Amino acid sequence: MTLFWHSHFATNSLRVKNPQLMLRHVQLLRSQALNSFRELLQGISRDPAVLICLGGDANRKALPNENFVRPLMGFFTLSPGHYTEKDVREAARAFTGWFALRGRLRYIPREHDGNIKEILGEKGNFTGNDVVRIVLEQPATARTVVCKLYRRLICETEEPDAMLITPLVESFAKDYDILKLVETMLRSNLFFSPVAYRRRIKCPVEFVLCIVKALEGVVYTTQLGQDLGRSRSESLPPTDGKRLDRRKALDQ
DSSP, rough: OHHHHHHHHHHOOOHHEEEEEEHHHHHHHHHHTTTTTTHHHHHHHHHHHHHHHHTSOBBTBBBBOTTTTHHIIISSSTTTTTTOHHHHHHHHHTTTTTTTTTTEEOOOOSSOHHHHHHOOOOOEOOOHHHHHHHHTTHHHHHHHHHHHHHHHHSSSSSSSOHHHHHHHHHHHHHBBBBHHHHHHHHHTTTTSSGTTTTOOOOOOHHHHHEEEEEEEOOHHHHHHHHHHHHHHHHOOOOOOTOOOOHHHHOOO
């Protein structure tokens, strides 16, 4: 589940360039991996690693930064089609005043826009915490997470049936209890049915870690990342008769 959330929020150490911030990020994911999505999302909205990775590390009153709010609405919660550009702009204003400086999150009151904002139909003098609350109140958020988890745990080749997903979405939206949602999926008849058999391909990290765990081995994460990157570059087809160099391969 920690890997699932790491993929969901897609924070990249190459962009963050700070091992301590990445360690804290992973600790946040691990601590809330099977707890509360509400608490996890609040933590993500105040995570310097996420803000730096997305380019949202500076949010000034005179120039609201949309780099965090846009993926917050478009990928982390609502998904495209459930918000407008105006919602993004207004939500960015609510997050003004927050900066990631020298590896720490800082709030500068004079840089916060204290005027009225309108976000997803609600009006008020909102802050970043209010934005998180508002997006969690939208039915689309629970559906986004449930469908993504369904693809991760059960089947990634076919979209889930609405009759199966709707009760899970309604239950999850009440308390955003991740553990209860995962337990329901893993104990369902669907999980043990042919629908879920050989319907998902492990990503390279999962594949390698399963081998390491089975052999009770220990690997250094930095070396693991380098080896996986090297394997990916070597598996790409040659171009113009020559194999792409490693850097270009990784970029593609």
